[in-house]
Amino acid sequence: MSHNVAAKSAVPNKLVIRNIGLLLSGDLDHPILDADTVVAIDGIIHAVGKEKDIDTAGATTTVDAKGTALAPGLIDSHVHPVCGDWTPRQNQLGWIDSCLHGGVTTMVSAGEVHTPGRPKDIVGLKAMAIFAQRSFQAFRPGGVKVYAGALVLEQGMVEDDFKELAAAGVKLLGEVGLGSVKDGITGRRMVHWARKYGIQSTIHTGGPSIPGSSLIDKDMVLETDADVVGHINGGHTALPDDQIMDICLRSPRALEIVHNGNERAALLALRTAREVSHLDHVILGTDSPAGSGVQPLGILRMISMLSSLGEIPAEIAICLATGNTAKMRSLNCGLIAAGREATFVFLDTAQQSAGKNLLDSIQKGDLAGVSMVIIDGMVSIQRSRNTPPATRVPEVVGA
Ligand SMILES: [Zn+2]
Numbered sequence: 001m002s003h004n005v006a007a008k009s010a011v012p013n014k015l016v017i018r019n020i021g022l023l024l025s026g027d028l029d030h031p032i033l034d035a036d037t038v039v040a041i042d043g044i045i046h047a048v049g050k051e052k053d054i055d056t057a058g059a060t061t062t063v064d065a066k067g068t069a070l071a072p073g074l075i076d077s078h079v080h081p082v083c084g085d086w087t088p089r090q091n092q093l094g095w096i097d098s099c100l101h102g103g104v105t106t107m108v109s110a111g112e113v114h115t116p117g118r119p120k121d122i123v124g125l126k127a128m129a130i131f132a133q134r135s136f137q138a139f140r141p142g143g144v145k146v147y148a149g150a151l152v153l154e155q156g157m158v159e160d161d162f163k164e165l166a167a168a169g170v171k172l173l174g175e176v177g178l179g180s181v182k183d184g185i186t187g188r189r190m191v192h193w194a195r196k197y198g199i200q201s202t203i204h205t206g207g208p209s210i211p212g213s214s215l216i217d218k219d220m221v222l223e224t225d226a227d228v229v230g231h232i233n234g235g236h237t238a239l240p241d242d243q244i245m246d247i248c249l250r251s252p253r254a255l256e257i258v259h260n261g262n263e264r265a266a267l268l269a270l271r272t273a274r275e276v277s278h279l280d281h282v283i284l285g286t287d288s289p290a291g292s293g294v295q296p297l298g299i300l301r302m303i304s305m306l307s308s309l310g311e312i313p314a315e316i317a318i319c320l321a322t323g324n325t326a327k328m329r330s331l332n333c334g335l336i337a338a339g340r341e342a343t344f345v346f347l348d349t350a351q352q353s354a355g356k357n358l359l360d361s362i363q364k365g366d367l368a369g370v371s372m373v374i375i376d377g378m379v380s381i382q383r384s385r386n387t388p389p390a391t392r393v394p395e396v397v398g399a
Contacts, residue, residue, distance in 0.1 A: 015040040015342060015377045016059040017394075018051055021067035022358065024315055024347075026322035026335045028280050031315035033336070038070065040342030043376035048336055061379070062398040065346060068371060068390065069358050072322040072334045073105025073343040074299045078202070078230060078258050078285025081107070081132070081148050082115050085141045087289035089114045095289060096141040098296035101386040103345040103370045106333050108325075109136075109148040110202050110230055111174020114289065120154055120179065122161060130168045137169075143375035145333075150174035150202075153181040159193045166197035175230050177204035177216040184223030191226050200329065201226035202256070205247070207237025210291060218243035222250060228283070228328065231258040235287045238265035248272040251281075254328035257320075258287035259298035263305065270310045279316075283325040296386045300367050308365035315359060342377040345370055350388035 016039050023033040037051040039059075047054045056062075076099065082088055085096045096107070112118070112132045119125050133149025140146070150172035151165060173194050176187045191201045203226040204216050218239060221229055229247055232255050238244065244265055248255060255273055257266045273282050284306075286298035295301065299321050307317040326334025333341040347358055347368040355361025362368060369390025373380045383393050 011060070012041050013043065013061070013377055014059045015061045015063070015374070016056045017063045017065055017070060017344070018056065019067060020065040020070045022069035023048070023336060024069055024071040024318050025337065026072040026319055026326070027337070028316065028319045028323060031319055038336060040377045043342050045336065045338050045340050045342050047338060059398060061396065063372070063379070063394050064397045065394045066392045068346050068348040068392050068394055070336065071318055071345050071347055072336055073345050073373065073375065074103045074321045075106040075108070075325040075331065075334055076104050076286050076299055077108050077228070077256055077283045077325045077329065078110045078287045079107045079146070080111060080114055080287070080289055081109055081136065081146055082112055083135065084139065087114065087294065088116055089289040089291070090293050092289065092294055095294040095296070096144050096146065098294065098386060099298070100142040100144050100373060100381060101370065101384040102297040102300055103347070103373065104299055105144055105343045105345070105373060105375050106331060107144060107146045108329060109146065109150040109172060109174065110285070110287070111150045111152045111178055112148060113152055113174060113178050122154060122156055125151060125154060126161060126165060129165060129170050133169050133171070143378065143380040147172060152179040153187070153190050154179045155181060155186070157190060162190070162193040162197045162199060166199055171199055173199055173201040173226070175202050175204035176224055176226055178213055182214055184220045187220065187224035187226070191224055195227070200228070202228040202230040204230050204235065205232050206234035206239050209235045218246055221247055226253065228254040228256050230256050231261045231285070231287050232269045233257050233261035233263070233265035235261050235290070236292065238262035241268055244269055245272045248278060249276050253281070254283050255281045256283050256285055257302065257306070258285045259295050259302050260287040260290045260292040266306070267310050270306055270312070274312070280324060281328065282320050283328050284321040297367060300387065304362050304365050304367055307362050313359065314362035317362065342374065344374045346372040346394050348390035348392045351391050
């Protein structure tokens with residue numbers, strides 16, 4: 001919360017990050033930029049380039065990156081928050097703050113379905129979505145932005161419900177299939193109403209996640225046509241290979257791969273999406289908290305797993321968790337480019353990694369070390385308490 005207050009004060013908050021060794025843009029088309037300096041004003045990126053070409057005077061905060069890598073803050077496209085920084089699924093406190101220490105600065109809810117006593121009547125579920133949206137808009141653990149209030153569809157909803165929700169500020173549907181809507185015809189009708197009023201949708205893909213949920217197969221995914229094919233690699237039980245490949249080929253929507261899914265199916269989805277030139281549709285999430293727990297390093301682990309076993313360059317794997325997700329979900333973070341949110345993660349080779357540099361270490365399957373996180377132009381954390389220690393750490397040299 002202090003982030004926004006500071007950003008709107010009378011004196012412009014000018015952040016200068018200099019001596020960047022490797023600038024990872026998050027943009028699939030230009031994943032590495034020839035730049036060593038970033039300037040942000042009032043939480044928005046103003047300039048990216050060579051220090052000699054950029055006006056760095058009058059900084060209110062200067063960070064010497066010490067030759068480390070700068071990437072956009074990581075986005076988790078699939079979380080199940082409930083209330084505050086608590087999850088009842090594994091009865092854990094501080095899970096969002098723990099993920100911040102894994103470089104995650106933005107989270108998107110796929111439904112607050114773990115809420116004890118979750119209402120399933122229409123007025124109750126609408127009230128809960130509005131409550132969650134408001135609550136997480138105002139509450140940002142460590143500065144992390146949690147886009148929540150992701151309504152779970154139930155039978156009996158009508159178009160006016162979506163109109164009313166949109167007017168109240170609800171912008172997301174949770175996973176279609178977690179409620180009582182389990183057929184493609186009803187799903188498609190409701191997703192269409194949601195889209196009409198600017199509400200983005202996700203569908204559960206694969207076998208049941210917990211007792212009470214059910215199978216969503218390829219036909220329902222394609223018929224419902226939600227904006228995001230949620231966990232195409234299952235959450236955790238995946239569809240048969242031919243169905244996953246067919247969705248990658250035929251769906252024009254985002255193809256989400258999650259940590260708490262089937263890892264073999266994740267690699268199949270990645271390879272198929274790349275073969276059919278849909279790599280720009282691939283986005284990453286954890287699908288946590290869940291039965292598999294909470295993974296503070298889940299997005300970093302996905303980047304290393306997909307890069308090392310999926311054989312994609314590390315700088316490309318990072319785009320899946322940043323620029324791709326921002327594009328598919330219409331977020332103003334995820335890219336290091338003028339006009340974007342000044343939200344960054346500093347990365348360096350983990351100490352003693354066999355990799356000869358950061359990108360090589362990721363391609364060899366090691367995790368990157370997080371050494372600082374900046375959200376909206378403000379330093380949120382310095383050396384991560386959760387990642388393997390970064391070899392070099394940036395330093396705040398003037399404030
Ligand atoms: Zn799911």
